[in-house]
Amino acid sequence: MSTWTEIKEIQPLVTQMLTNSFKKERISHAYLFQGDRGTGKREMSTLFAKSIFCKNRDGVEPCQQCLECKRIxxxxxxxxxxxxxxxxxxxxEQILNLQKEFTYTGLESNRKVYIIVDADKMTTNASNRLLKFLEEPSQQTTAILLTENSQAMLNTIRSRCQLLAFQPLHPERVEHQLEEQGVSQSNARILAALTNNLAEAQELNDDEWFANVRKLVIQLVEVLLHKPNEGLLFINHQWMPHFKERKQLQIGLDVLMLWFHDLIHYNLDREQAIVFQQEREKREQASLHWSRQSAAHSLALILEAKRKINQNVHPTLVMEQLTLQLQR
Known part of the structure; x- marks a missing residue:
């Protein structure tokens, strides 16, 4: 995403607001980019800086070829x-060093831009130093703060910034982009359903651990359907050894939820919404065991299990209880 035209496809509203600020020559002294990881905050801030410094700009588009663009x-x-x-x-100390840098005259022009990544992770002392910096803005200074959690920042900092909310990526777009990056269609569909964060989806796809998650979820469903007496054995000897961390277990439960969502979609003839496209025969068998209502109840049970995992209940006990509940 190196041009405003490209990034507009992902974040149309934010793009419109920023490009308008250039056209009207009303660039704010401080912006707060709020949005999930992978929604384009970093790319947008880099592009914005290029548009500020590029001397060969075509409208708002930086040339991408000049010394300024290449240095950025x-x-x-x-x-x-x-x-x-x-x-x-x-x-x-990092904010103090930044302030020291800004006491010097700009080397290339009078303009200066600073970008703070994960601004919500500033310590209290760092936040207070930045606040003082923001309270005395220079006409030639632009601050861009990036965060996934603006609520964790000082209200006084937020109030001094123009807040721009980055919207989550649409699942179909994530799926399409993953396929363009070489991810298989079946994996891209599951990953896009799990997260609208392109970077996170790519990380999961590249992780050998995730390759077995889908397989284990299907195996668990098969055990629940055809060998319910072996359910607890499967959990202790195959499921739990793979999901060693709580975060991993949450992902496994998320994929299991996708399976039960598919059962509901199947019962409602929503074929296009089904994620596990290749498991048609298994889905048809499962639909004889779980009605739409019982599939919805199963989803509620899985959500409750996820809540318990977050509350530090022993993971094995949570999965054993869930397995017994899903068998009923």
């Missing part, structure tokens, strides 16, 4: 400063 791509533009968490947080 390589991370070496002297008047564009990135601040990212040092470990788990952004520290006071």
């Amino acid at each position: 791509d390589s991370g070496n533009h002297p008047d564009l400063h990135w601040v990212e968490p040092d470990g788990q947080s952004i520290k006071k």
Whole structure:
């Protein structure tokens, strides 16, 4: 996503607002980009910086070829400063260093831009230093704060920024983009149903661990249908050894939920909405065991299991109870 035209397809409203600010020459001194990971915040901020510094801009589109554009791509533009968490947080010293940089005159022009990634991870001291910085804005300075959780930031910081909300990507678009990146159609469909975060979906696809998740979910359903007496044995000897971490178990339960969603879609003749497209025969067999109502009840049971996992109830006990409940 290197042009405004390309990024507009993903974030039309934010793109319109930012490009209008250029056309009207009303660039704000501070922006807060709020949205999930993978929704284009970083790409948008880079493109915005290019449009500010590019001397060969065509309207709002940067040329992508000049020295300024290439320096931004390589991370070496002297008047564009990135601040990212040092470990788990952004520290006071990082903001102090940023402020020190801004006491110097711009090397290429009078403009300066700084981008703070994961701005919600600033320590209290760092937040207070940034607040003072924002309270005394320079006409030639533009701040861009990126966050997935703006509610974790100081209200006083949020109030001094123009908030731009990045919308989640549409599942069909995520699915299409994953396929373009070489992900199989069946995997792309499941991944797009699990997350609208393209980067996260690609990470899962590249993880050998995830390749077996789909298989284990189908095996669990088969056991519930045809060998219910072996349900607890399957959970202890095959399911739990694969889902060793709580986060992994949550993903496994999410995929299991997709299976029961498919049963509901099947009963309502919504073929296009079905995720497990290749398991038609298994789905037909399962529909004889789980009606639309019992499939909906099963979804409620899985959601309750997910809640217990978040509450630190022992994972094996949660899965054993869920398995017994799904057998009834």
